[in-house]
Amino acid sequence: MYGSPNKRNFISFTVTEDDSKSVKRQSCWRVWRRMSRLQRNIISMSLAVGVVVSIYILLHRKTSTGRQDPMNQPPWGQIGVDYFHFENDVQQRNGNVGGKKDETVIDGPGGPDIANQGDQDNRVDEPVIHQPAGGDDDDGEDDNVDKIANERPNKSQPKYGPQNEKQEAIVAAFKHAWKAYKAYAWGHDELKPVSKSWNEWFNLGLTIVDSLDTMIILGLEKEFKEARDWVANDMNIKPRKDVNLFETTIRVLGGLLSAYHLSDELVFLEKAKLLGDELLPCFNSKSSIPFADINLMTGVAKAPKWGPDSTVSEVTTIQLEFRDLSFTTGDMKYKKAVDKVSKHIHNLPKESGLVPIFINANTGQFRARSTITFGARGDSYYEYLLKQWVQTSKSEQMFVDDYLEAMAGAKEKLVRTSEPNKLTFVGELLSGDRFSAKMDHLACFLPGTLALGYKNGLDEWHLQLAKDLMHTCYQTYAFTATKLSPEISHFNMVPGARTDDIIIKPADAHNLLRPETIESLLYLYRITGDKFYRQWGWEIFQAFERHTKLPYGYSSISNVQNAKNPGIRDKMESFFLGETLKYLFLLFSDDKDLFPFEKYVFNTEAHPLPVRDFLGKAVQ
């Protein structure tokens, strides 16, 4: 055979180069002739198979994903490695838009909104963008937008709008809130429903962008169009403001992306891409861990005003959105930036898979002895481990490995039961090791996430823990005078103590119209089919109606223990429309095609994004 040390095959080493080649050829031919027919057949077959496989690989590289080496790469690529190129897919999709692209003509900011004019002084005018027919142009914009993919994750259009009385009531609640927002806070971040004015946080019209997909789902076409026109004509992506990377990503980037996926309106993707680009400087740190804040006008990224570190849940809760932006635009730079963060955090040492809540963007190290919690600043790290695994069609093993380790760690170190009624809750480790029987309402996302894990094949105990925690989260509502949950609950663990299971401290007695419990009820209802989860959701909705509804919108309240005077706070958070009412509406839907968990993953702000197959395409 070739390469055999058999001397007979290599007759001479003293001849000239040409002679040597011809001698070798003769030698090979002699070897071939001396072989049996069987040997020759085997070699011929192997060569034929080799040729066919090579041709297949070459064709596959050109016509399908553009992967550089499909044999050696995992489906989603190595973390931090950009190897997907979607030119072919993108071109195909752009041919299928059905005229929607042409509607997307952005004439720049302006318009008759008098209430906004104070803010417009701060604005930097964006260039006028006309969606071109394709090809190069000289509009000064990144031509990548011409190639933007225009796909819908689920082409069979689900039925939007209310289908029953309960959903109608939820739509009425939305309309009530929207009407007041429109009258008194249009274009600003949040409505102040008592003073009939507005609150500015990032100057990005948070309530509008957070509500876009809710309006589609609730069937509010007129309201959606008004909002879309505001995004197209008035939204300024570069306000002179420090914005928080995480909040801007989950609410604004996530809101724009899901609005795009649900509506096919290219303006949302255009804005999402612009915003993604403006947020990227956050990742220019020494460690790849992003800075918490960025001034969108100057592009200067930095640590937050209140401390040197970034928050762990924040730097790990941007990945669904940036990955989706990459797969929707075909530009992998967004995915690459967040993959680095994930990989970095994955490689840091952890205690039973649990993470401290602070990390330094320069050193890339966790802050020693910071709290471990499933509440504020820890929560969505765990949520996004599971959801990224789901988003990538379970192809990124690292995420589920970390998730499983963290859930086992939580079960061992944080999950406890209260006295006397044995409510299961998830506590915290102060300074990283001192147990505190304190649970934020924020941690009530966990039952839903655990149930989603179970639905995706994780062990039975995940569902059992989900049910137990769900019951406790519901009890934090049912237990109070208003039937609304406090922001933070403490649990009694002392048998025989003269106290209830749940203890509410005065400083923690407020309710901000948060969604986490409703969100988990949706998962638990869909996954178990148990109707009482709907009943619990309805009770909570009615409590919102009783205690937080005002003539002009809804408001956070200060004291859930005072049903007569809950202390109206004069603030309607954007997530009330973006999440709470959306999850309520979905909870009462019987339509199995309305965002099935197999096809959509909800970001932490309730914006549905498509699950992607191993080629990065939306699962149909």
Ligand code: DMJ
């Ligand atoms: C929302 O912005 C998101 O749900 C986030 O994950 C947590 N905080 C609020 C809602 O409570």
